[in-house]
Amino acid sequence: MFRNLKPVGRILYGRNSFDQLGDILGELRIEQDSFVLFLVDKYFEGKDFLKRIPSHPQDILKMIDTIDEPKTKTVDEIVAEIKGLNKGLPVSVVGIGGGTVMDYAKAIRLMFTNEGSSVQYQGLDFIKNKGVHCTVIPTISGTGAEVSMTTVLTGPVKKLGIKGNFTAADQLVLDPELITTVPEPIRFYTAMDCYIHNIEALNGYRKSVMGDSLGTESLRIFRDIYLGSDSRSPENEEKLMIASYLGGLSLTYSEVGACHAISYGLATVTNIHHGVGNCVVFNQLEEFYPEAVKEFREMMRINNIDIPHGVTAGCTPDEIDQMIDVSLTLIFMWQHVCGPDWEKIITREKLRGLLMKM
C-alpha cells in the first residue's frame, strides 16, 4: 500500500511575493468577523517587518518564542486560549518564521478540529479531521517544515511528529527576500539540517526514484552554495530556499537516518536546538556517511563555522542512557540506515561511544 500523498495546496513563489499575502488571506475572509491567527517568530519583535503583516483589527497575532522546540503543551494552550475567546475558528493559521513557528501553525490548525490534547495525536495517522486553513511562510531555510507532512512536537513523554493526510499546509509563501537577514551561524545550522536530511535520505534502504531525485537536486544546490565563495549572495539566498523546499519534499518519499535518530536522543536531555544538534551529531558519523562528513567539514571550514564541542561532557551516565533509549525507539530510521538487522549493528555501546565524542 502506498500513501496517497497530499502536498501543500498552493504555492506563491517569488521575490517580495509576501506582499500578496493580504490578497490571499482576503479570499478567505468571507464573513465580516472572519479572523486570522498569525504566529510570528519572536525574532521579528520590534522590527519593521511586523508592519508588513497584513493583519486586520479582529486578527490575533502572537509572537512565538523559538528558544525551545515546539511543545504539545504550548499547542494546547494556544488552542484553548483562542477557543476561549468565543470568536469561532480562524480562517487561517499563519506561521511566519522557522521550523518551530511553522510546526506550531501546522499543529494548532489541526487541534482546532480534533478533540483533546495534541499529545494524543503524536504519531502516524491519528488525526481524523481536516484542520482549519494553514499558511506557512519560512523566514529561514533548511527546516523543510514549509513542505513536510510532519509537525514535530515535544510532548511530556516523547518528541514525535504528528503526521498524516491532513498535516501539510494549505498555502505556502516562498519569498527569498524574507531570509536575507538571518544571522550566522543559525543560518548555517538550519541549512545543514536539510543537507543532512538529503544525505540520510540518499544513503539507506527506503529509497524511491522520486525521493532520490529531489534529494540529489537539493544536494547539488547545497554544494553550489556552501562550497562556493559567497554563500550569502542574493542568488544563493533564493537557492537555499529552493534547496530546502526540494529537500523537504524528498523526505516525503524517503526517511531520515542515523543523524536524526541520535540527534532526537541528544535533544531530549541537552535541550540543544535541532539544527545545531544535527551538526554536532553528524560531525561524528564518518562510519555511516564517510564522504559526506568530509564534505560537511569542508563546508564548515569555508564558511568559518565552529560547532559546539563537549556537548555531552557534563551528562551523567543515566542521561546518556536516556538518550540511547530515545534513539533506539526510532526504529524506522535505523531500519532505513542498516536494514532489517539493524539491532545487530546499532548497539547501546556503539551509541554510547558516539554520544561521548559529541
Add this chain to the structure above:
Amino acid sequence: MFRNLKPVGRILYGRNSFDQLGDILGELRIEQDSFVLFLVDKYFEGKDFLKRIPSHPQDILKMIDTIDEPKTKTVDEIVAEIKGLNKGLPVSVVGIGGGTVMDYAKAIRLMFTNEGSSVQYQGLDFIKNKGVHCTVIPTISGTGAEVSMTTVLTGPVKKLGIKGNFTAADQLVLDPELITTVPEPIRFYTAMDCYIHNIEALNGYRKSVMGDSLGTESLRIFRDIYLGSDSRSPENEEKLMIASYLGGLSLTYSEVGACHAISYGLATVTNIHHGVGNCVVFNQLEEFYPEAVKEFREMMRINNIDIPHGVTAGCTPDEIDQMIDVSLTLIFMWQHVCGPDWEKIITREKLRGLLMKM
C-alpha cells in the same frame, strides 16, 4: 504579481500503485448512483489491462482515439453526451493514457461546470468555476500533462491551452509499471518532448531558481537514461516517469521556447503528432540550442532512432506561410527565447528557412 500556483492535489506513487485506484475512487463514490467517467487510450482496446480498471456498472468508459491531438470539438461532444444522459455529473473524470487522454480529462472536467464551448476558454484564466474531480494516470512518459496546469486543445481557430487556477488535476497516479509496454519510437519521441521542454526552459529569459532546479534534475535523469546502455531497464522506466513529472513541474515556473513555437506552427498544417514534431523541429535548432541539439542526436544514435525527414517537402508556400503565422503568434515563447527584441531576430525568412529544412 506572482501566480498562486495550485499543483496536483494528491499523488499516489509506486510500482503497481494503480491497484489502489479503486480505493481512491471509492472515497468519492458517496451516493449510490455516483459514477465515474473513465477516458482510456485506445491503445488498450482488447488488452488485459482494461480488466484492471476498477469500474462499476453505472460508470462510463470511453476509449479515446489518440491519432489526433485533443480537440475542442471532441471535448464539447463528450460533455454534451454525458449531460444528455441526465445522470448528473461524474464524481471523477479519470484519464488513463498519454498527453492526449490526460488533457481530454482535464478539459472535460472543466466543461462540466463552465458554460458554453471549450473554445471560449482557450487561453489564460478564462475558466471561472472549479471543475469536477479529475484523476490522471500516465501510461507513457514525457508529456508532462500529468502535472501541468495546461490542457492543450486544438480548436477551429487555434491550438492553445486552457490554463488557470482550476486546470491541474486533483489526483495523480504514478505507476511505473504502466509505461513498460510503450512501443518505440513513440516512447522516445514522447520522452524527448520533455527533454526539449527542459532545454527550452533552461535557455531563456523567463527564469527562476525553482524552474531551473526542477529542469536541471529532469535533464540529469534524461541523460542517465538515454546516454546509457539500456534505456528500457525497469529502473529507467521509473526514472523516465519521474523525469517527466519534474520536467512538467519545472514548466510551471518557466516557459517553452523556439522548438515549441515552431512545432505548434508545423502541426497546424501537417497534423504531425506533438512528440514527433518537436523532434523534427529540434533537430534543426542548432542556432538556438547548439550543445543540446548535439546531445539529442547522440541520444538518437545510441537508441537507433531515425526521425522523419522531408516533413515540409510537399507543403505549398501558402502552407509554410500559415505555419509561420501561427508560430509568430506565440509571443511569450519568443520573448523567452530572444528577449523583448525578439521580432528583430525571429523574422519570417528565418522561420521559412528552418521549416524548409524539416
